[in-house]
Amino acid sequence: MTTETKPLAGRVVLVAGATRGAGRAIAVRLGAAGATVYVTGRTTRDRISEVGRATETIEETAELVTAAGGEGVAVPTDHLEPDQVRALVERIDRERGRLDVLVNDVWGGEHLIGSSFGKKTWEIALADGLRMLELGVKTHLVTSHAALPLLTRHPGGLVVEVTDGTTAYNGGRYRENLFYDLAKNAPIRMAFGLAEELADSGGTAVSVSPGWLRSEQMLAAFGVTEENWRDATKQLPDFAVSESPVYVGRAVAALAADPDRARWNGRSLDSGQLAREYGFTDADGSRPDAWGFMLAKETDPDTRVEDYR
Template structure:
């Protein structure tokens, strides 16, 4: 398959479902060799509430569409596993051009009180999951990718899927975990600018994912959400942009970048859900 990322190697974490799966498919469609990682593999799902989805399923979809890649089980909160993953990529491919930090542990089951309890009853495990399979996983994966493949070569783009913190603040552990991810984008982007390695955070709108279907009716989701492919196409556009360094250290919304790069959702629309949300909050 030829495309604007032909010959490039991309690593997408959290690739078994949602935005990670869509990003894997879109990067492969653009010609990249895609390495899909996640904890959910055939016979072992980390999200029993959701329809079974695994990295093997994502790889099958990539190949069915004519793309190329591989699936590697990896828990990005475990340094040894991440190190083994990156050393394997170095041995097999000798390069890594794009890292998409997408894995997140915010939906892992937590024992204790339900979501959004009285604030002092918030289960500590919720923040732990979000920080570990969030900023910490991004931190470990980014640094090891830089050490083994990207830094010495002086090339590459690191993209992080995230969310803007709300004003006024919303759910406490979510706010803290996303603030950590966003600060990592800023700090890492600032420090890598001289090496020519861009680090950009991308904030999708209200995506229609498998998880959303647990909490919302089809009527609530219809016409008010975007598919994960919308943000995934913007990720591909960022990775393909020869001037992507202009965005480094920033967390940017999908909508404006979609207009900048000419990306559309699967239905041809260019929604800007984040702008609509902010306008409603200010009304």
């Protein structure tokens, strides 16, 4: 094991919300870089969360981390329950004595958004709207509150707030409905605020967004798999700019391994931007820039997907 092939060897990471999608891919790529990765979520082999997908579990994520070359540790955790999160952090402290990277990827609200997009605030069931804020905002705050004292014990810690959208994109447009807009903009602001608070410990906080993510749930919605995902472009041609979860996983791993990552402190980043900076590609060798494509298409409807892959 060398620092060249395993740049995160000896580092301890918590990926909160690693059952599937971006969180799972981030955990696996951090493991491939040599890290010990604690992975959390609510779906286990014995219990299914409200997301309703039994096919992805945190145990499986931990096994994938280990298979990739790291050490995966699965800890069932509901990040809305402060006692559970504190117990998680106490376990990491007891077993490892440090925390180097915190990835706040908790969400699990997809089942709430399909019927609410495009609706006014008062047309959405209040319980559903507030649940989005609990899942996408409160979970991140509970986790940071519990984990940051351990992370700041050693200088140079990294916090990654995973969200949907960037400052450049979200800042100029309304994201679907008020609850969703708040849930996905809040992590960007959290990273900005935490950048200030981590400065005296030499820490870095950023928000990172994948582009149009081919998560397990997204693929299922189109009735395709990762192997034949391009068939979905027959339904929606712009889906051709989508990216696999591997892409954002590589983005966060590259960021975590960068000794000069403090230059990004407080910034809103995305997988396509970080791919250009660090030179990695998606699993198929392409380099999608979904947010760049979507911004360009707003002013030029003839924008070609091919120019953004």
